[in-house]
Amino acid sequence: MRTQSSRRRFATCLIGAIGAVALLAARPVSAHHGWGGYLDAEFEITGTVESSVSLAGPHASMTIRAADGHVWNVVLAPPPRSQQAGLKDGMIPVGAKVTAHGHRHRDNDRFEIKTERLTWGDKVFNVYPDRT
Amino acid sequence: MRELAEWMQTSALGHFMRESGAWTYAVVNLFHILGVASLFGSVLVLDLRLMGVGRRIPLAALADATVPVATAGFTVAAITGVGLLATKATEYVGNPFLVIKFPAIALGLINVLALRLSPAWQARRQRELSRRELRQLSLIGGLSLACWLTAFTAGRMIAYW
Numbered sequence: 527m528r529t530q531s532s533r534r535r536f537a538t539c540l541i542g543a544i545g546a547v548a549l550l551a552a553r554p555v556s557a558h559h560g561w562g563g564y565l566d567a568e569f570e571i572t573g574t575v576e577s578s579v580s581l582a583g584p585h586a587s588m589t590i591r592a593a594d595g596h597v598w599n600v601v602l603a604p605p606p607r608s609q610q611a612g613l614k615d616g617m618i619p620v621g622a623k624v625t626a627h628g629h630r631h632r633d634n635d636r637f638e639i640k641t642e643r644l645t646w647g648d649k650v651f652n653v654y655p656d657r658t
Numbered sequence: 659m660r661e662l663a664e665w666m667q668t669s670a671l672g673h674f675m676r677e678s679g680a681w682t683y684a685v686v687n688l689f690h691i692l693g694v695a696s697l698f699g700s701v702l703v704l705d706l707r708l709m710g711v712g713r714r715i716p717l718a719a720l721a722d723a724t725v726p727v728a729t730a731g732f733t734v735a736a737i738t739g740v741g742l743l744a745t746k747a748t749e750y751v752g753n754p755f756l757v758i759k760f761p762a763i764a765l766g767l768i769n770v771l772a773l774r775l776s777p778a779w780q781a782r783r784q785r786e787l788s789r790r791e792l793r794q795l796s797l798i799g800g801l802s803l804a805c806w807l808t809a810f811t812a813g814r815m816i817a818y819w
Contacts, residue, residue: 560818582676582745583683584817605680615677 564629564640571598571639572625578616581605586613586653590624592637599638600626603653611653618646628654663747672744683745690738694810696731700724701806708799710792717795718783753819758812766805773798 573590576597580587586608588600602608618624625645631638644651666672675682704724707717743750750756773779776798778791787795 563818580676581680583687583742584745605683609680 561629561640563632565632566629568627569630569639570625570627571600571630572623573598575618575620575622575624578618578620579608579613581608581613581615588618588624590626596637598626599636600624600644601638601640602644602651603641608651608653611651611655612649613644613651613653622646660748660751663751666740666744666747669744671741672747675741675745683742686738686741690735690742693731693733693735693738694813697728697735698731698806698810700727700731701802704728705799705803705806708795708802710796717787721782750816753816755812755815755819759809759816762805762809762812766802766809769798769802769805773802 571590571592573592576589576591578588579602583605586602586605588602590598590600592598602613603611623646626639626641627643627645628639628641631640642652642654642657644653675686701724704720706712707715707720773795776791776794778787778795781787781791
């Protein structure tokens with residue numbers, strides 16, 4: 527029957543399209559979600575604040591300039607969780623010295639750390655307390 | 659691309675998304691997902707029917723039930739989606755999944771137009787459709803499903819790039 531064969535044709539097209547997308551998606555990708563895009567080894571970086579804490583989604587973040595001269599993207603937890611850890615929008619002044627402890631991005635050209643713990647003077651912000 | 663992203667990010671919407679509380683992004687994201695779920699759920703049912711699944715259900719009746727839900731879902735998803743993007747628009751420049759997602763949405767919408775203009779769709783309340791017309795609807799339904807599946811898959815993958 528014609529409708530039967532055309533139905534089968536659509537099914538084939540459909541599976542092809544889904545397969546193509548899935549293949550592309552299966553490439554090793556980095557992510558702001560999850561830890562898969564970051565190295566397993568613990569990592570720590572110290573620097574001076576370039577842009578202060580932002581509690582914007584999907585993840586709170588700040589940038590720091592490290593001794594290596596690079597500006598690092600310090601990715602924190604999702605906003606509510608970062609807030610729970612004691613962080614507020616703009617709370618650490620530009621120029622202040624902070625240390626981020628967590629995991630470095632797998633891509634060596636990306637100066638990005640996914641932070642578990644942020645230290646500013648005697649203040650410690652455990653944004654992922656169950657991980658450290 | 660970069661200019662557009664910078665403009666979005668510095669817009670009033672971008673500021674609102676970033677500066678109006680820790681839960682803003684999460685709530686807007688929730689409505690985005692509700693919109694997408696409503697759109698995809700209704701589109702899936704209608705497209706399968708167009709492709710010939712569940713012929714016992716009259717097309718006109720099914721369309722009356724699904725099309726308004728799909729339209730509302732799309733509208734909610736589109737509005738909230740702009741907000742999510744504007745939050746940190748520049749971070750998404752160069753994300754390949756965006757380059758897949760938006761053309762897929764555009765094709766999906768063109769396909770909606772093709773469906774609405776087709777004689778078969780317009781005659782769905784009046785008469786029995788011919789085999790040829792049924793085949794046309796089946797093709798449009800298949801294309802629709804391919805477009806929206808691609809758009810949703812790419813959309814979900816944006817966060818994992």
